[in-house]
Amino acid sequence: MKQSLMVVALLGAIAAGSVHAQTAVQIYGTVDAGLIKRSGQSLNIGKRASNTLGFKGTEELGNGLKALFQLEMRYEPDTGTxxxxxxxxxxxxxxxxxxxxxxxxxxxxxxxxxxxxxxxxVGAFEPFHASPSPAGFWTDLAVAGYTSQPLDVAGYSNNRFSNAAWYNSPLTNGFQVNAAFATKENGGGPAVIGRGTATAPQYPVGAEASVNPFSITGTYNNGPAAFMAGYERNAIESKVWSIGASFAATPELKLMGLYSKQDQEHNRFANANTNAWVLGANYTMGPGKFLAGYGQKDTDGLQKVKQFSLGYEYSLSKRTYLYVDASRKKGLTTVPSTVNHYDVGVNHSF
Amino acid sequence: MKQSLMVVALLGAIAAGSVHAQTAVQIYGTVDAGLIKRSGQSLNIGKRASNTLGFKGTEELGNGLKALFQLEMRYEPDTGTxxxxxxxxxxxxxxxxxxxxxxxxxxxxxxxxxxxxxxxxVGAFEPFHASPSPAGFWTDLAVAGYTSQPLDVAGYSNNRFSNAAWYNSPLTNGFQVNAAFATKENGGGPAVIGRGTATAPQYPVGAEASVNPFSITGTYNNGPAAFMAGYERNAIESKVWSIGASFAATPELKLMGLYSKQDQEHNRFANANTNAWVLGANYTMGPGKFLAGYGQKDTDGLQKVKQFSLGYEYSLSKRTYLYVDASRKKGLTTVPSTVNHYDVGVNHSF
Amino acid sequence: MKQSLMVVALLGAIAAGSVHAQTAVQIYGTVDAGLIKRSGQSLNIGKRASNTLGFKGTEELGNGLKALFQLEMRYEPDTGTxxxxxxxxxxxxxxxxxxxxxxxxxxxxxxxxxxxxxxxxVGAFEPFHASPSPAGFWTDLAVAGYTSQPLDVAGYSNNRFSNAAWYNSPLTNGFQVNAAFATKENGGGPAVIGRGTATAPQYPVGAEASVNPFSITGTYNNGPAAFMAGYERNAIESKVWSIGASFAATPELKLMGLYSKQDQEHNRFANANTNAWVLGANYTMGPGKFLAGYGQKDTDGLQKVKQFSLGYEYSLSKRTYLYVDASRKKGLTTVPSTVNHYDVGVNHSF
Known part of the structure; x- marks a missing residue:
């Protein structure tokens, strides 16, 4: 329970009514750190999940209307940056x-x-619950290698929109629609050569988006089954779509699958289409949970990438668990072309 | 109401006395974001007011003495930086x-x-309540284009002192005096050519202030009327002074005016004197408030800048409002010389 | 008392049991700022102690097990960075x-x-309670000039490990053991020429540690007396050890001493051994405390550094004090070789 929720709970019990229409700032976050061993690297200390420190709150405006905000820092626990x-x-x-x-x-x-x-x-249909770790599939195979912000500062993010507006529909009979629409503002990123040349890149430094990026998904939840479909177009007109499904076969066993396709025809002469699929399972056994996934990513004319990952999480409480993962990714265009990834660590939410 | 105030209120009611002399850290802030359209730019997402996340507190030391601190982050909501x-x-x-x-x-x-x-x-006598947005007057016409930190890192701030001490007098019969005095430490900024040359700038990189910067103001509040006078000198010996007045003609209508003069004789061969004035009004109508202002800035020998701005704020609560602004600024030395600015957005405090 | 402790205290009194196993996020910190005058510099505003804003918490996991986290920002109060x-x-x-x-x-x-x-x-056996100010001894003479992170980004830290694991033993009959062990990961720092040449440095840019850095100390507390011994080895195989003792001669008077030795044989052709010692005293008189220290640092073949420092702290409360220091350091290899340091300021914890 977060600090401010404790206060709210108290107020609910003791001073109900007196704080109507007030915001309680909630401080929340995650610290995730562990040991990582990857092929070709020395043992290092790093993370599996994102590390966050956030501030959020809602304000009741009356008539069912609420104002809300959320500010979430990200940091590296091994170096403090x-x-x-x-x-x-x-x-x-x-x-x-x-x-x-x-x-x-x-x-x-x-x-x-x-x-x-x-x-x-997409992250909700991936067996490593949207972990950005190479042990999971979220940032690569689950989205066919697609990037949301190609004109943003290099390295800033692959799965976010800056300068955007979001809409989430109410949940109606299990259906929900989620959409975002971004402006054409350039985010300060480098040139994208694309279908141009090094001297005349398709998107020069400082170029704005050639179209407004947007992203839309629909989800449907019906008891043990859930389905999704999503489509997104970025600032350099790459497009991606995915469909996914998950099914709780038993209370302990959840199965899931994703198929994704990226179209980079607008900014690539070759290798413009990428298909990917991921199959996964989560199996809960007491305080433990097994995670397993297998997937492939196939870019036209390039080597096929294959990934197999196994994980185990052991909960010490609802907010703290230990984890261990083993993953192998083959067919990479980098050297070595096969990379094994092992990690063990602790994840603590507050 | 802020989180810690909630706690303090509770303690006041329940455990009075037991926390005497303790600091309650208050977390507070503002998120302000909206759509902006300016002449010559595509539609973008940005801010009107400053975006803050702050931490502050006071400690009772006894005999009416208090220790206090305040730390306030600033950020861009459209990009998270x-x-x-x-x-x-x-x-x-x-x-x-x-x-x-x-x-x-x-x-x-x-x-x-x-x-x-x-x-x-000065910000309290400006019709857009010290908004840093181009829709308001605070950062330019209200201060005759004056900058407080010319030797600080370029872009850090125009209206702050680093390395300074502040004094605020008690409020006595409506009068208050506010002063600040800064050291000569160089803030890491670029060279200022001033009355020197590119090869021998008046203030080279790493130069200290040639005098101690200081700033002093007096204010007088008397029922519906308020007056101010202020004077400041920066590290390169530019000086500025302003006088201002505001008057609540009716409970709904507040009128205000400012006159400012900047003297840059010490660091300019030409165009060293700038005069500016701003007239403004705020009119409250139910949950809505109209903001209006007109001003001129006249630098010797340069084109006269004229700005007219209209704004409307609609309060959803005491801490959340929607806003829309329209502003025109003419006579700029940039291209285009006339810039229209429109924005619409939401401002939420916590 | 910190905000969340207030909440916890309330919960203890009012809602005991209902929040078992929950984390309370504690916000804590220090603001320390004052005036500093050093030989050869103009008067400036700076700090004596570190300035912090931190977030920490613990979670009861049952059976005496706890999860814990701590995230601590550092900042400069004079510039806000x-x-x-x-x-x-x-x-x-x-x-x-x-x-x-x-x-x-x-x-x-x-x-x-x-x-x-x-x-x-070491910081607990130094008369200026581990202040990083030049008025104290902690960052130089108390550790014989030793640096923990020579391969980290230049300027990041001299007394920390990134990418490390820590172990602290329980306190048993006054004894405690503390240890840390770091990976070989390069921290992004510059090349270290060491026993190499400018073109073939001993540790090139991007080099990993040649051994795993580690650090270990033991302490023993017995009534008025305390003892320590510590040893550390960094990424470029510099080694340092210290022994220290403190003794509360009377309730008001605490005496302390440290001897340290650094061995840089692995990365220096010459001047590889440094010895240093510091003697200090703290004397409490009502709300005031006097701090005094004298020490020497002797590096083979280099000029001997001598430092004498006097300080006084006046407590306005348990969390707020005023301070004034005077210090002289002689025998520096820089110009001037003797530096006087004076400061006066305020330190406020929350």
């Missing part, structure tokens, strides 16, 4: 999200920066 | 302020970094 | 520490980044 991108760049202070909005009978509208509906929805 | 300066530089983490001090019968003394008394006081 | 390293580099957001771990009958295990046991332990 802001979250670091693939190229070593320090990401924004509130890399997790920075949004403000209104919620009511009509649904929820938010503005700012955050995960796209596409990436957020 | 620290607040960005005009040139794209990420400003300091606690760009809002970072100060510690003591308060007692003598007034308040603080040390650290924050708004200068001059800028803070 | 992240803490700045010696070379002007902005240090990591959570420069203070970022750790997660478990505590139980076995002691405490943590993973992440933080002070090494060596530096943390």
């Amino acid at each position: 802001n979250e670091i991108g693939a190229n070593g760049t320090q990401r924004p202070l509130f890399q997790g999200q920075s949004r403000v909005g209104l919620q009511g009978d009509f649904g929820m509208v938010r503005i700012g920066r955050g995960l796209t509906p596409y990436h957020e929805t | 620290n607040e960005i300066g005009a040139n794209g530089t990420q400003r300091p983490l606690f760009q809002g302020q970072s100060r510690v001090g003591l308060q007692g019968d003598f007034g308040m003394v603080r040390i650290g970094r924050g708004l200068t008394p001059y800028h803070e006081t | 992240n803490e700045i390293g010696a070379n002007g580099t902005q240090r990591p957001l959570f420069q203070g520490q970022s750790r997660v771990g478990l505590q139980g009958d076995f002691g405490m295990v943590r993973i992440g980044r933080g002070l090494t046991p060596y530096h943390e332990t």
Whole structure:
């Protein structure tokens, strides 16, 4: 229970009514750190899940209307810095999200920066519950290698929109629609050569998006079964779509699958189509949970990537668990082309 | 109501006395985001007011003495980064302020970094309540284009002192005096050519202030009327002074005016004197408030700048409002010389 | 008392039992700012102690087991930035520490980044209670000039390990053992020429540690007396050890002494051995406390450094004090070789 919820609970019991229409700032977060061993690297200390420190709150405006905000820092627990991108760049202070909005009978509208509906929805149908770790599938095979912000600062994020507005519909008979729409503002990123040349890139430095990026998904939950479909287009007109399903075969066993397709025809001469699929399972046994997944990503004319991952999480409480993972990814265009990844660590939420 | 105030209220009711002399850390802030359309730019998402996340507290020391601190982050909600300066530089983490001090019968003394008394006081006599948005007048016409930190890192701030001490007198018969005094420390900014040359700038890189910057204002509040006078000198010996007045003609209607003059004789061969004035009005109608202002800035020998701005704020609660602005600024030395600015958005405080 | 402790106290009194096994996020910190005058510098505003804003919490897991985390920002109060390293580099957001771990009958295990046991332990036997100010001895003479992170980003920290695991034993009959062990990961620092040449440095850019850095200390507390011994080895195989003792001669008077020796044979052709010692005293008189220390650092073949420091702290409360220091350091290899340091300021904890 978060600090402010404790206060709210107290107020509910003791001083009910006196704080109507007030915001309680909730402080929340996650610290996840462990040992990692990857092929070709020395043993290192790193993370499996994202590390967050967030501040959020809602304000009752009356008539069922609420104002809400959420600011979420990201950091690296092994070095204490802001979250670091693939190229070593320090990401924004509130890399997790920075949004403000209104919620009511009509649904929820938010503005700012955050995960796209596409990436957020896909993450719920992936067996490593949207872990950004290479042990999971979320940031690569589950989305066919697609990137949401190709014109943003290099390394800032692959699955967020800056300068965007979000809409989430109310949940109606198990259906929900989620959408986001971004402006054409350039995010300060490098040039994208695309179908141009090094001297005349398709998107020069400082170029705006050639179309407004957008992202839309629909989900349907019906008892043990859930389904999703999502579509997104980014600033350089790459498109991606996915369909996914999950099914709780027994209370302990959840099965899931995803199929995704990325179309980069607008910014690639070759290798423009990528197909990917992931099959996964979660099996709960007492305080333990097994995670398993297998997937393939096939880009036209390039080597096929195959990934197999196994994980185990042991809960010490509802908010703290230990984990261990083993994963193998083959067919990479990098050297070595096969990478084994092992990790063991602790994840603590507050 | 802030989180810690909730706790304090509870303690007041339930456990009075047991927490005497303790600090309650208050978490507070603002998220302000909306759509902006400016002449010559595509539609973008940005802010109107500053976006803050702050931590502050006071400690009762006995005999009316208090210790106090305030740390205030600034950020961009559309991208999640620290607040960005005009040139794209990420400003300091606690760009809002970072100060510690003591308060007692003598007034308040603080040390650290924050708004200068001059800028803070002027902001209370400006019709867009010190919004840094181009829709308001605060950062340009209300201060005759004056900058408080010319030797600080480029883009860090125009209206703050680093390395300074503040004094605020007690409020006596409606009068209050506010002052700040800064050291000569160089803030890491670029060279200022001034009356020198590119090869021998008046203030080279790493130069200290040639005099100690200081800022002083006096205010007088008497029922519906308020008056101010302020004077400030910066590290390169530019000086500025303003006088202002406001008058609540009716409970709904507040009128205000400002006259400012900047003297840059010490660091300019030409165009050294700038005069500016702003007239404004606020009109409250139910949950709505109209904001209007007109002003001119006249720099010797340069084109005269004229700005007219209209705004409307609709309160959903005491802490959340929607806003819409329209503004035109003419006579700029940039291209285009006339810029229209429109915005619509939401401002939420917590 | 911190905010969340207030809540916990309330809960203890009012709703005991209902929040078992919950984390309360504690917000804590220090703001320390004052005036500093050093030989050869103009008067400036700066700090004496570290400035912190932290978030920490513990979760009861049952059977005496706890999960815990701590995230601690560091900042400069005079400019509002992240803490700045010696070379002007902005240090990591959570420069203070970022750790997660478990505590139980076995002691405490943590993973992440933080002070090494060596530096943390030495700091308790230094008369300026581990102040990083030049008025104290902690960062130089108390540790014979030793640095824990020579391969980290230049300026990030001299007394921390990144990518490390910590173990603290339970306190048994006054004895405690503290240890940390780091991976070989390169922290992104510059090349270290060492026993190589400028073109073939002993540790090139991007080099990993040649051995795993580690740090271990033991302490013994017995009534008025305390003893310590510590040893540490860094990524470039510099070694350091210290022994220290303190004794409360009377309730008001505490005496202390430290002897340290650094061995840089592995990465230096010459001047590889450094000896240092510090003697100190603290004397409490009502709300005031006098601090005094004298020490020498002798590096083979280099000029001997001598430092004498006097300080006085006047407590306005348990959490707020004023301070004044005067210090002289002689025999420096820089110009001037003798530096006087004076400061006066306020330190407020929350």
